[in-house]
Amino acid sequence: MRYIPTVSPLPAEPPPRAEPPPPPRDPRSVRHSPAATARRTADLVNALADETAGPGDIAALLRAHGENDPVGLTPHDLAGLRQAAGRLREVFAAGTTTDAVTVLNRLLHEHTGPLRLTSHRGASPWHPHVDPDDDAPWPEWFLASSCLALAVLVWTHQRPPGGICAADGCPRVFVSQGSGRDRRYCSRRCATRERVAAHRRRHSPAQESGPSAHPHLQCCRKRSGT
Numbered sequence: 001m002r003y004i005p006t007v008s009p010l011p012a013e014p015p016p017r018a019e020p021p022p023p024p025r026d027p028r029s030v031r032h033s034p035a036a037t038a039r040r041t042a043d044l045v046n047a048l049a050d051e052t053a054g055p056g057d058i059a060a061l062l063r064a065h066g067e068n069d070p071v072g073l074t075p076h077d078l079a080g081l082r083q084a085a086g087r088l089r090e091v092f093a094a095g096t097t098t099d100a101v102t103v104l105n106r107l108l109h110e111h112t113g114p115l116r117l118t119s120h121r122g123a124s125p126w127h128p129h130v131d132p133d134d135d136a137p138w139p140e141w142f143l144a145s146s147c148l149a150l151a152v153l154v155w156t157h158q159r160p161p162g163g164i165c166a167a168d169g170c171p172r173v174f175v176s177q178g179s180g181r182d183r184r185y186c187s188r189r190c191a192t193r194e195r196v197a198a199h200r201r202r203h204s205p206a207q208e209s210g211p212s213a214h215p216h217l218q219c220c221r222k223r224s225g226t
């Protein structure tokens with residue numbers, strides 16, 4: 001028979017000290033995060049690439065990203081936003097971090113002012129701006145806030161802040177996902193479509209070329225949310 005020593009019971013541990021609850025998170029600070037701002041940039045760049053999108057469509061998208069009313073966009077604002085979107089697309093089109101940084105540095109030099117903090121007279125948490133003032137025109141605001149957010153993403157992850165969808169015929173831009181695996185497609189739909197197309201090419205050499213091999217080629221040209 002094994003000898004089992006008697007063990008005196010351990011003294012009871014004191015109850016864990018209750019940690020003070022974390023301060024409630026202000027949802028507005030999430031909306032103003034660099035990642036959220038960069039996603040808004042990508043959505044706007046994609047929506048503005050659709051020539052049929054009018055001021056009402058873009059205003060609705062801005063509201064969906066938390067912009068408060070009144071969001072009054074004129075056709076002149078829309079033209080300026082399209083021009084800004086074209087400049088920002090260059091950042092997404094850059095294939096390397098160095099190229100993305102070169103484009104961002106040029107845009108920051110040519111189109112933004114000094115860094116400042118604002119709360120929009122208490123309507124939002126403090127956050128940085130590099131546009132001239134809180135009432136800057138929409139195109140200046142869009143370009144400046146986008147450059148700042150994309151620059152912070154480069155700083156944080158040391159990689160390009162986004163890219164253009166690798167699916168055949170898809171022009172949509174996307175924001176890179178943190179430090180995970182390189183993202184190649186704008187959406188799950190495009191990734192699936194490319195996987196199916198690659199599978200068909202491997203198993204049906206006769207379908208290798210021609211539009212019939214890509215029945216959904218235009219599907220992701222549709223606007224965001226469709």
Ligand SMILES: [Zn+2]
Binds near residue numbers: 167190
């Ligand atoms: Zn796509």
